[in-house]
Amino acid sequence: MAAAQSPKDAVCAAVDWGTSSLRIWLLGPDGAVLGERRSREGMQVAAETGFAAILDGHLEALGADPALPAIVCGMAGARQGWVEAPYAETPASPGDLATGAILVEGLSREVRILPGVAQKAGGRPDVMRGEETIVLGLAAESDAIVCLPGTHSKWVSVEGGRITGFSTFMTGEVFALLAGHSILRHAVDSGLDVLSERDAFASGVEASLKAPDLTLNRLFALRAAGLLGGAGAAETTARLSGLVIGLEMAGARRLHPGSERILLASSGTMLDLYSAALGVAGFAFEAADADAAVRRGLLAAARQAFSL
Amino acid sequence: MAAAQSPKDAVCAAVDWGTSSLRIWLLGPDGAVLGERRSREGMQVAAETGFAAILDGHLEALGADPALPAIVCGMAGARQGWVEAPYAETPASPGDLATGAILVEGLSREVRILPGVAQKAGGRPDVMRGEETIVLGLAAESDAIVCLPGTHSKWVSVEGGRITGFSTFMTGEVFALLAGHSILRHAVDSGLDVLSERDAFASGVEASLKAPDLTLNRLFALRAAGLLGGAGAAETTARLSGLVIGLEMAGARRLHPGSERILLASSGTMLDLYSAALGVAGFAFEAADADAAVRRGLLAAARQAFSL
Incomplete structure (x- = not known):
C-alpha cells in the first residue's frame, strides 16, 4: 500500500472557476484528492475583489506549497474574468486545450488558465468554458455524447477523444x-x-x-x-x-x-x-461523476502544461 | 345627411379596461364615435385609486350625461379588478356575454361588466378577458379564425358567430x-x-x-x-x-x-x-381594425344589456 499522502505531496492545484462558484482541489501524482475547497467566490465576485488573493487564500488554508502550480478552467478565462484565454476551436483535443492555456503573469506561483471551446463552423455558433474540461475528463480517447444539464445545458459530441461539435440549450x-x-x-x-x-x-x-x-x-x-x-x-x-x-x-x-x-x-x-x-x-x-471528471481533465492538462 | 351628433346624443359609454390601459368611447345609436378618452389608468392603477371615480371623471370630461349607461369589457371584470364577472364558457355567443354582464351596484349610472371567456373542455384550459369583445365585433354571425397578437397572443375560432375555441400563446x-x-x-x-x-x-x-x-x-x-x-x-x-x-x-x-x-x-x-x-x-x-371591432362588440352587448 502507498503511504497516506499530505497536501505537501500535491503536484498541482486544480481549479474550476465558474460564474458563481469556485472549486479547488489539491491533486497527488495519481490524481488523489489531497485537499478541497468550495466557495461562492465565482468569477463575478472575484472580478471585484481579485482572483489572485482569493486563490492564494484558499491554497494557503489547504496547506499547499507556495510554489505549487495551479491549472484553472471555466469563466476565469472569459473576457470579463481574470486573464482572457481565447477559445480553442472545434474540433478540439485535450492537447489543444493544454497548449492554449494562458500563463497569468506576475504571480509567485505558476497559474495557467485553460481556454474554452468555440464552434464557429456550420452556422451554429456556440461557446463553452469549463464544460470542455469535464468532457475531456470523461471521454478522453473515446467516442461519446456528453449531456451536461444546467443553466445553459450542453450536449457535446466526442470522437476519438476530441470535441467535434456541441449544442447549448438555454x-x-x-x-x-x-x-x-x-x-x-x-x-x-x-x-x-x-x-x-x-x-x-x-x-x-x-x-x-x-x-x-x-x-x-x-x-x-x-x-x-x-x-x-x-x-x-x-x-x-x-x-x-x-x-x-x-x-x-x-x-x-x-x-x-x-x-x-x-x-x-x-x-x-x-x-x-x-x-x-x-x-x-x-x-x-x-x-x-462530473466532479471526478473535471479533476481528471484538469490533471491531464496540468501534466502537459507543467510537464509534470 | 344626418345632423352632426353631440356627446348628449350618445346611447352608451363603451369601455375597454385592460391591465395597463383604459379606453372610453361615447357611442351614438348608429355606433358613431361622439367622444374618446385613452389613459394609462388600467386595472392595476384603478384597483388602487378606484374604478368608479376614474370612469366618472373621464365621462364628465367628455360631456356625457350623468345617467349615461356604460358597458365595460376587459380586466375590470377579473377577480382582482372592479367587480368579478365570471367567465362564460366556450362555445360562447354574443348573447351569452351580454346576459353574463355583471351590474356594478351602488352607482348613479348603470354600469355593466362583460364576462371573459373560459375554455375548460378538451384538456386545453384557456382564458381571455377583453379579446372576446373584439372577436365578436369582428366576426358576428360568421366563421373565422381571429389572430390577436400581444403579450399573450390569442388565436380564436369563431363558427356561426360563436367563440368555439381558442389558444393563448405567451x-x-x-x-x-x-x-x-x-x-x-x-x-x-x-x-x-x-x-x-x-x-x-x-x-x-x-x-x-x-x-x-x-x-x-x-x-x-x-x-x-x-x-x-x-x-x-x-x-x-x-x-x-x-x-x-x-x-x-x-x-x-x-x-x-x-x-x-x-x-x-x-x-x-x-x-x-x-x-x-x-x-x-x-x-x-x-x-x-381592432379598435372599431371592440366598439362594435361593446355596442352590440350594450344594446342587449341596456335594451337600447
Whole structure:
C-alpha cells in the first residue's frame, strides 16, 4: 500500500472557476484528492475583489506549497474574468486545450488558465468554458455524447477523444425566468421538489417531445389551469420543468437521432430530472461523476502544461 | 345627411379596461364615435385609486350625461379588478356575454361588466378577458379564425358567430423576458426597430417553423454569435423576435392546418410583424381594425344589456 499522502505531496492545484462558484482541489501524482475547497467566490465576485488573493487564500488554508502550480478552467478565462484565454476551436483535443492555456503573469506561483471551446463552423455558433474540461475528463480517447444539464445545458459530441461539435440549450435559464419573472410565478414555486410530482414532470416532457411547436401555448395553459381551479403549485411546477426540459430533449433527439452512448454528467436533483427526461425521450444513457471528471481533465492538462 | 351628433346624443359609454390601459368611447345609436378618452389608468392603477371615480371623471370630461349607461369589457371584470364577472364558457355567443354582464351596484349610472371567456373542455384550459369583445365585433354571425397578437397572443375560432375555441400563446411576454432579463439582454435592444432587419426577422420565423424543437439552442446561439463577433444588436433583436413569433406560428399552423380565413386584429408595429410572420408561415389573412371591432362588440352587448 502507498503511504497516506499530505497536501505537501500535491503536484498541482486544480481549479474550476465558474460564474458563481469556485472549486479547488489539491491533486497527488495519481490524481488523489489531497485537499478541497468550495466557495461562492465565482468569477463575478472575484472580478471585484481579485482572483489572485482569493486563490492564494484558499491554497494557503489547504496547506499547499507556495510554489505549487495551479491549472484553472471555466469563466476565469472569459473576457470579463481574470486573464482572457481565447477559445480553442472545434474540433478540439485535450492537447489543444493544454497548449492554449494562458500563463497569468506576475504571480509567485505558476497559474495557467485553460481556454474554452468555440464552434464557429456550420452556422451554429456556440461557446463553452469549463464544460470542455469535464468532457475531456470523461471521454478522453473515446467516442461519446456528453449531456451536461444546467443553466445553459450542453450536449457535446466526442470522437476519438476530441470535441467535434456541441449544442447549448438555454434550459435552466428559461425555466428560472418563467418560474420567477413571468405571469406563471403566481402558479409555480421553484422551491418545491419537482420530483414529488413525477407524473406531471413526465407529462410535460412528453408534451414537448410530441409537439414542441405548442410550447408557448402550453406555458399559458399552466396559468389558465390555475385560474380555473385546476392543478396545485407542486404539480404545475413539475409540469413547467417537464415542458422546458422536454423541449431540450426534443432538440437533442433531432441532433442525436442515433443510439449513441450518452454520458449524463450531473448530480443531485438535476441528475434525477435529466435521468427521468432522457428515459421519456428514449435515450440510452449512463450517469457519470462530473466532479471526478473535471479533476481528471484538469490533471491531464496540468501534466502537459507543467510537464509534470 | 344626418345632423352632426353631440356627446348628449350618445346611447352608451363603451369601455375597454385592460391591465395597463383604459379606453372610453361615447357611442351614438348608429355606433358613431361622439367622444374618446385613452389613459394609462388600467386595472392595476384603478384597483388602487378606484374604478368608479376614474370612469366618472373621464365621462364628465367628455360631456356625457350623468345617467349615461356604460358597458365595460376587459380586466375590470377579473377577480382582482372592479367587480368579478365570471367567465362564460366556450362555445360562447354574443348573447351569452351580454346576459353574463355583471351590474356594478351602488352607482348613479348603470354600469355593466362583460364576462371573459373560459375554455375548460378538451384538456386545453384557456382564458381571455377583453379579446372576446373584439372577436365578436369582428366576426358576428360568421366563421373565422381571429389572430390577436400581444403579450399573450390569442388565436380564436369563431363558427356561426360563436367563440368555439381558442389558444393563448405567451409570445410577447417570453420575448420581453428574453430581451430584458436573460443573458440575451447583452446582445439585443428591444427599443430597436425590428422591421429595419426584415431578413433577420424572417430567418428567425423560418427557423422556428422548420425546427421548433431547437428553440432553446437557437436562443443561446444568439448569445454565442455575439461573443464570436457576429451579428449586431439590431439584427440579433430581429432574429430573436422572429424566433419567438415563429414558434407561435408553428403552433398555430398545427392547430389551424386548413386554409381558413384568418383575421389579424392588430395595429402599428405588431401589425407589421405579424403580417410578415403570417406570410412566412403561409397563412392567408386580412388585417382588421381592432379598435372599431371592440366598439362594435361593446355596442352590440350594450344594446342587449341596456335594451337600447
